Amino acid sequence: MATPWWTGLDLRVLRHVRGVLRRQGLQLTLVERRPLEAAAFAALSLEEPGAAGLAVLANELGLAERELVESMLKEAALDVAAALRDRDERDEEPPGRRTSYHGIIGGAPVMQELYVLLDRAAPSDSTVLIQGENGTGKELVARAIHEGSERRDRKFIVTNCSAFNDNLLDSELFGHKRGAFTGAIADKPGLFEMADAGTFFLDEIGDMSPTLQVKVLRVLQEGTFNRVGDTEMRKVDVRIIAATNRDLQAMVSAGQFREDLYYRIHVINVTLPPLRERPDDIPLLIEHFLARHRRQRTKRLMPDCAQRMLAYPWPGNVRELENEIERCVVLAGDEPMIGADLLSPRIRQWAPAEELEVDVQPDSLPAAVEALEKRMIGAAMRRHGGNKTRAAEELKVSRRNLIRLVQKYQLE
Ligand SMILES: Nc1ncnc2c1ncn2[C@@H]1O[C@H](COP(=O)(O)OP(=O)(O)OP(=O)(O)O)[C@@H](O)[C@H]1O
Ligand SMILES: [Mg+2]
Numbered sequence: 395m396a397t398p399w400w401t402g403l404d405l406r407v408l409r410h411v412r413g414v415l416r417r418q419g420l421q422l423t424l425v426e427r428r429p430l431e432a433a434a435f436a437a438l439s440l441e442e443p444g445a446a447g448l449a450v451l452a453n454e455l456g457l458a459e460r461e462l463v464e465s466m467l468k469e470a471a472l473d474v475a476a477a478l479r480d481r482d483e484r485d486e487e488p489p490g491r492r493t494s495y496h497g498i499i500g501g502a503p504v505m506q507e508l509y510v511l512l513d514r515a516a517p518s519d520s521t522v523l524i525q526g527e528n529g530t531g532k533e534l535v536a537r538a539i540h541e542g543s544e545r546r547d548r549k550f551i552v553t554n555c556s557a558f559n560d561n562l563l564d565s566e567l568f569g570h571k572r573g574a575f576t577g578a579i580a581d582k583p584g585l586f587e588m589a590d591a592g593t594f595f596l597d598e599i600g601d602m603s604p605t606l607q608v609k610v611l612r613v614l615q616e617g618t619f620n621r622v623g624d625t626e627m628r629k630v631d632v633r634i635i636a637a638t639n640r641d642l643q644a645m646v647s648a649g650q651f652r653e654d655l656y657y658r659i660h661v662i663n664v665t666l667p668p669l670r671e672r673p674d675d676i677p678l679l680i681e682h683f684l685a686r687h688r689r690q691r692t693k694r695l696m697p698d699c700a701q702r703m704l705a706y707p708w709p710g711n712v713r714e715l716e717n718e719i720e721r722c723v724v725l726a727g728d729e730p731m732i733g734a735d736l737l738s739p740r741i742r743q744w745a746p747a748e749e750l751e752v753d754v755q756p757d758s759l760p761a762a763v764e765a766l767e768k769r770m771i772g773a774a775m776r777r778h779g780g781n782k783t784r785a786a787e788e789l790k791v792s793r794r795n796l797i798r799l800v801q802k803y804q805l806e
Contacts, residue, residue, distance in 0.1 A: 399438075399446045400424050403481055407473040408448075411466055415450060420463065422470075425449045434460045436467035438475050447471060469730060472694050476681075496538035498531060499682045502672035508535075508664070515662045516542030521614060523599075523659045524637040526666030529713030532637040533597065535664060539635055540593040548592035551585050556601035564606060565622050574623025586619060586630050594632045599659070600640035600651065610634070611655045634659065669708040669715065670779045676704055679712060683719040693726055699734040706744045709780035740806045744772070768803040771796065775805055 412422045428435050428444045429451060437447040448467045455463065493501035495509045515522055516539045524532045533552065540550045558566055561575070569584030586594065596602075602610070613619050614634060618627050636659045645651035669676070680703060685692050695703070699722075708714055718741060722732045734742055770789065778784040786796040800806050 398424070398426065399478070403474070404477050407477050408470060411470040414466065415463070420450050420452060422467075423449045423451060434463035434467055436464060436471040438471050438478070448474065469691075472730070476694070493678060496534075496541050498534050498538055499679050500672060500675040501678060502667075502675050504667045504672055505675065508666070511662075511664060512538055512542065515539060515664070517544065518662070519543065519545075519633055520661045521633070521659050522635045522662045522664060523642070524635065524664045524666065525642070526637075526639065527668050527711055528639055529711035530666040530668060531712055532639075532666060533595065535666065536593075536595040536597075536635045536637060540595075540633075543593065543633065545592050545633060549589050550593050550595065551589040552595045552597060553585055554597045555606075556598040560603045560606065561622075563602070564609070567606070568609060568619050568621055569624075570622035571624035574621075578623070581621070584621065586613060586632060587628065589632045590630045592632065594634050596634060596636045598638055599636040600638040600642055600645060604652065607652045607655045611652065611658060614655075614658050668779070669711045673704065676708075676715070679715055680719060683716045684723065686716075687720045687723045689723070691730065693723055693730055693732055695722075696731050696733045699732055699737060702734050702737060702741055702744065705776075706741045707776060707779045739804050743804050744776070764803075767799065768805070771799055771803065772805050775800065780806070 408422065415422050424446075425435075425448070426446055428437065428447065429449050431451060432453050432455070434450040434452070434455060435447055436449075437443045437445060439445065448471050450463050450467065491501060491506060492509050493499065495505075495512065498505075498508075500508075512535070522536075522539055524535055526532050536552075537550060540546060553563075553566065555563060565574075565578075565582070565584065567584050567586055569582050569587060570578050572578055572581050596610070609619060613630065613632070617629050617631060619630070620627060642651055642656055642660075646653050646656045669679075677700070680695065680700070684694070703715075703718070710717075718738060721738065722736045725736045726732045771785070774785040774788050775782070778788070782796055782800065783793055786793040789796065791799075
């Protein structure tokens with residue numbers, strides 16, 4: 395006999411519904427096919443309504459009671475279907491493939507390379523430069539490096555270099571002596587001193603002024619610095635992790651970033667892939683964020699909603715995806731399922747070209763032109779991952795014109 399479908403399944407997902415049924419004297423049964431006798435039943439897959447599913451066998455169930463039990467079973471069937479997918483994915487995974495790493499979610503080949511690099515970089519105590527577009531997880535990776543290092547029990551301090559003006563950042567990072575400037579009413583240690591023996595994450599390092607670049611270089615080379623307005627030399631032992639979404643190399647060539655500092659922080663270089671280069675990770679991330687932002691039970695996406703999320707190029711990367719999920723969860727209220735109607739317009743309307751073709755039946759020349767325009771622009775934007783400059787080049791229109799049309803057709 396073939397092994398039943400529930401072999402190796404994590405059945406903890408059924409604990410709750412099993413308990414509720416038991417209290418009513420009912421017994422949950424996992425079945426290979428819809429039972430012939432009277433039963434409340436929910437199939438695991440909508441495509442095969444008579445096949446495997448969850449059943450409660452009871453001749454004496456009244457109609458109303460049966461409907462109630464069936465609605466519970468339907469919900470539970472969703473959880474079981476998800477657990478089945480997990481099990482099957484687990485079985486398919488080649489050995490050593492990781493789908494998460496210190497809170498970083500992703501199983502794509504580029505992520506495997508990233509994890510291997512982090513395995514080596516984290517314990518090394520070297521300076522690390524993390525580069526990547528907005529929302530690709532630079533701060534998450536910086537934390538993972540700290541967690542994987544000997545310094546994990548010490549402080550992890552974060553400063554965003556673009557959030558302060560030069561003088562404030564100087565005092566924030568290095569501290570100041572009383573009277574160093576108006577308002578400096580007492581001696582104050584800086585964040586470097588607080589990070590001593592730990593890790594310092596300098597975010598947006600590309601926005602740091604040349605003067606401060608010199609001070610940071612000195613910390614890196616000699617482990618020494620002075621508080622603002624103070625002549626006493628102080629020593630610290632900090633590991634620096636820097637991040638930027640700017641092209642530091644180009645900034646060096648343009649004379650905007652010190653070359654010596656660039657080489658000093660560039661010892662280990664981690665470049666994070668944008669989400670559009672690992673679309674297979676989108677379902678994994680969706681599951682992760684649905685669970686993270688859930689209220690009581692984890693909601694699920696209806697197939698059309700999931701499809702649209704998969705088709706969208708996510709120019710804002712993982713942060714944009716996370717925000718969208720959080721928004722959907724809130725808007726769905728008590729509904730356990732999230733439909734495509736809850737998606738932000740830019741995502742909902744990012745339909746593949748073929749789909750647009752069917753639903754447009756232009757009855758006039760202007761309408762036909764608009765339909766074609768919308769389709770071509772949508773397709774070009776998708777091909778270029780939402781990059782308007784490149785899409786405009788391909789379509790041979792000005793960037794301004796393209797932006798106007800993208801807004802008109804709500805293609806963003
Ligand atoms: N691979 C990932 N797995 C899980 N969550 C992620 C991943 N990447 C990013 N996130 C989440 O997305 C959000 C943005 O991540 P993070 O702040 O690390 O990005 P960033 O690259 O520093 O962005 P920015 O350039 O805008 O500062 C966070 O909530 C983070 O937890
Ligand atoms: Mg960041």
